[in-house]
Amino acid sequence: MCMHFMSDNAASVHPNVWQAMLAADTPDAPYDGDALSAKLDEAFSDVFERPCWALWVASGTAANCLALATMVPPQGGVICHREAHIETSEGGAPGFYTHGAKLMLADGEGAKLTPAAIQDVIEPIKPGVHWVQPAAISITQATELGRVYTSAEVTEIGLLSRDRTMWLHMDGARFGNAVAFLRCTPAKLTCDAGVHALSFGFVKNGGLGAEAIVFFDEGLADIARYRRKRAGHLQSKGRFLAAQILALLDGKLWLENALAANEAAAIISQGAADRLLEPVEGNQLFLRMSAAERDVLRGRGFAFYDHGPDGARMVTAWDSRPEDCRAMAEAIAGL
């Protein structure tokens, strides 16, 4: 049997999600005209303690790129980290959705942006038409290296974006894990901190095929609705996407799932304290590990990704079994 720590993006679907989907299997209006889709805005407004506008889409790539496309004109730019998913792993989707806007890459420890790093990108850009002018900042929470922005850190970036008249987008594919780590309110990390649009990830956290784009600006949401249709992401049986999201919002199941995933990662990290390349702040572990050592683990039934020639990347999910995590921790400790 394989103990799976490849990625949370292929984890199983939470029973409540299945139940909600099955319950949604009655005729209703197509697209987002159904009763469940109609509840989304209110449900997220509850989560974020202020009015917000939410759209379901099928993938994180679609969520990120639709959000950015509403914010950035084709001739503009998006400042993001060199390791950002939108830069490294989305097959050029931002270029497609934004009609050729430019990703402008910043550096920063743990794949985190800082105001200083953003300034380093902005400073050399001269005013005028020869140079692409940045129109938005995109940060990932938790980052691609498993790190979490504190509310204060997001707020600093939010202030900078406000001062520079740029929009602020948060790729929250693992937003739940970040909230679970910080144990603060979702609002503190987003709208209160100056974020205008959040890709709120559910697929990695118990969902099947539904993410939410949560807008804290109604004008952006209005544009996004048109662009979602234009991108073929307005599914006709949208009620099944709304059902997934509502099931995960209900009783904060999303947070419960994220806590479970983080806890699972914490268990593994106990056996790997001296190998950590990054602090474990969510459900991702980056470990120093030779190829030979990786072979040993894989030989024992553990599945995970390489992280460069001398590292390993392990990701836990809401359904990771504690006993598997303990076994992994022991196996690592015994290397």
Place this chain on the structure above:
Amino acid sequence: MCMHFMSDNAASVHPNVWQAMLAADTPDAPYDGDALSAKLDEAFSDVFERPCWALWVASGTAANCLALATMVPPQGGVICHREAHIETSEGGAPGFYTHGAKLMLADGEGAKLTPAAIQDVIEPIKPGVHWVQPAAISITQATELGRVYTSAEVTEIGLLSRDRTMWLHMDGARFGNAVAFLRCTPAKLTCDAGVHALSFGFVKNGGLGAEAIVFFDEGLADIARYRRKRAGHLQSKGRFLAAQILALLDGKLWLENALAANEAAAIISQGAADRLLEPVEGNQLFLRMSAAERDVLRGRGFAFYDHGPDGARMVTAWDSRPEDCRAMAEAIAGL
């Protein structure tokens, strides 16, 4: 209780589809690296009796537009009917996916293209860079007015497309209904007739959120795979889309469902023979009907769309209940 004949696009999901999805809820590789997605090419090759390459996507709009985007350069054109879904109802998605290629509109009875109608579009186009040159033809099977192209009719268009070095795409959102009506092999209507890519619809026919783009040309499929990712349509839990499609292909459930939908339409049409605006060749009915008459029907619990000021559009689905259809037929007959 409402008897629902609005559109098949919001019909319920077939139990076999649910079963297959639930069965797919075990860890596997993400995206289309899973065991189920790997079976698609073979499964469709069986259906079409020749090698083909198939990609799942979440919507018919995505299927159509991805197919066209692989066929048509940005500076080219797509000949389609004035009533084609890609022209009338997809929010400009073809313009997005093809990067601005032009839809070139042809006329034709029943929303069907003919070689003559296509020639009428082509003829006035002068050679040279000032005029957009058509690179593909797109036909809808069954059409937006519920009509079906015979194999001979598709073949004629296929020959024209070959002679003019244009690709031929078929929007098969209701492909099953067309096959069910003609009772011919799927191949006869597609690859044998010169079709290069088919949007094979499942969502309207018992699926939840999965359509297939079936390519009869490997080069097109290779491009489409990149473009699917780039459009955010490569879902990470793609196994659930593959599961839906395989369940509907299994034992020709797709055909069985389509036959049931067509049969349901036939029942209604028995009460409406003198009102038919179009022959009923699938699961769509277009009836002459005054506003007052529509009110009567709606008052009796029937839901359906207007079709212009003096018409009604009714669509049956795999799950339409024969008793509801009989009730509708009687109600219409009694108007």
Place this chain on the structure above:
Amino acid sequence: MCMHFMSDNAASVHPNVWQAMLAADTPDAPYDGDALSAKLDEAFSDVFERPCWALWVASGTAANCLALATMVPPQGGVICHREAHIETSEGGAPGFYTHGAKLMLADGEGAKLTPAAIQDVIEPIKPGVHWVQPAAISITQATELGRVYTSAEVTEIGLLSRDRTMWLHMDGARFGNAVAFLRCTPAKLTCDAGVHALSFGFVKNGGLGAEAIVFFDEGLADIARYRRKRAGHLQSKGRFLAAQILALLDGKLWLENALAANEAAAIISQGAADRLLEPVEGNQLFLRMSAAERDVLRGRGFAFYDHGPDGARMVTAWDSRPEDCRAMAEAIAGL
């Protein structure tokens, strides 16, 4: 020797334009940083009696499409006449510049739009994301069939565009000819009538390779400047484009040239009164003429285009020689 009535788009360059270009051949700042480019806004503000913002570009296609691209989001539409140059003759350039926005075709006599014809396009468009929503209207002055909108006619369209919150663009490739025909102020036909951006044509009217996009809205101009660079239309020796335009504005040479072209057309029309397919309101003539008759004229040294199987299109220019026009008039009369 050939007497040339093919198109004004290849006419000769006015001596004053040459002189101004030669005079501009001293070092200055590149792009639009030079002293001549800096004068454009003021020069056009004089012409239009109100503040306006003007950009030079090399072609009418670039002028039209840049203007539209600043007005219309990719998911939007542009209402134009079925015979509009942007629809028929620009090789899909609007699709490129607008990132796939849709041209929505209206009918109308003489290639002129009317409020009623525009309403006929708008009316069937339902609100909502499935249907492309129009964001601008584009009219051609003088039209592709040589007809001229009166100030009152433009104003009516301007009011409609205002009521519907759409921008109004005027393709003025032959704007001078329209002004010359109406003998009204340029403002009356544009900004006073609700036009937001004008492609002011100079190439057909004595220029070499410079058109102006005149914006009556500063925000649009600001966007257009970035998009011009992005389209490769910010030439480094832009001073030579500014020089051409200033030379043609100086002393209203553009109007003098247009009057000469119109007068030349009037001369020809005197021999062709019974053949006119359209009233002659500028410098274009559309005549009923059989293939055999066309052959006769061509045999006598006259060059012009066919206009369908039984017609001829003749265009005069600022440099058409009256004696050639009289010869043409006589030749036609003698057919």
Place this chain on the structure above:
Amino acid sequence: MCMHFMSDNAASVHPNVWQAMLAADTPDAPYDGDALSAKLDEAFSDVFERPCWALWVASGTAANCLALATMVPPQGGVICHREAHIETSEGGAPGFYTHGAKLMLADGEGAKLTPAAIQDVIEPIKPGVHWVQPAAISITQATELGRVYTSAEVTEIGLLSRDRTMWLHMDGARFGNAVAFLRCTPAKLTCDAGVHALSFGFVKNGGLGAEAIVFFDEGLADIARYRRKRAGHLQSKGRFLAAQILALLDGKLWLENALAANEAAAIISQGAADRLLEPVEGNQLFLRMSAAERDVLRGRGFAFYDHGPDGARMVTAWDSRPEDCRAMAEAIAGL
């Protein structure tokens, strides 16, 4: 009086170019249907000693981006130097023309790419749809830092591009200066070395507003013709662009002009040998120079750009006067 060493992009126009333009001022067919445009292919085939296909456009940005757009699919990438003009200075034009393809940045001394630097970009790119796959390489000759690729160096890159099935583009805004420096045949640096398309710059070298895209592959040229029109770059009086280019090709005037510009730079460099940040291989000089020193020079009437906080960039042109260059050399030596 100002002694101008800002950029060659605003230099004066060569008398032969004026003469050719004035001579072209007779009626001819519009666009590229005229007699002069028809000569371009042959004229460049002579220069490159093999069949080639050439298109005029108005700017280097248009030349570069049209070339790349014919080579790279929207989902693909272009490998170029971090300092490449297409990356730093074209306002996002490559994103516009290629519909969002990705520029993939390589490092290298003197803004020159090497096979090793290109490999460093390629190596980490995994196969598969999640990662943008490079489809072309673009090099600048001479580079943005005034350096020149030898024929052997281009050939090495050409071989790599061939092995990896990538196209090779050369931005030759200062191609003449490179040929003048190396005193080799143009073919040796381009088609013989594996280059598929060259942006052959004339504007910086005595032209007014005409560059050539020279294709060594007919299929690419066929696509580019459509895309040129679509980008609004098919000027109606194209004969004046062809005239410029033919005048500069005639008797190798382009080479003569480039030699003059290089010689002018050599004169300046004689006074600045100990300040050179880059070897002077063409007509650009990059000098170590403090702000105070720059002020001194500017006080004496010399115009040039800063190059970072402690440097100066000076560019000579075909019309730089030797006495001005000597004065500059002396002034620098005397700092």
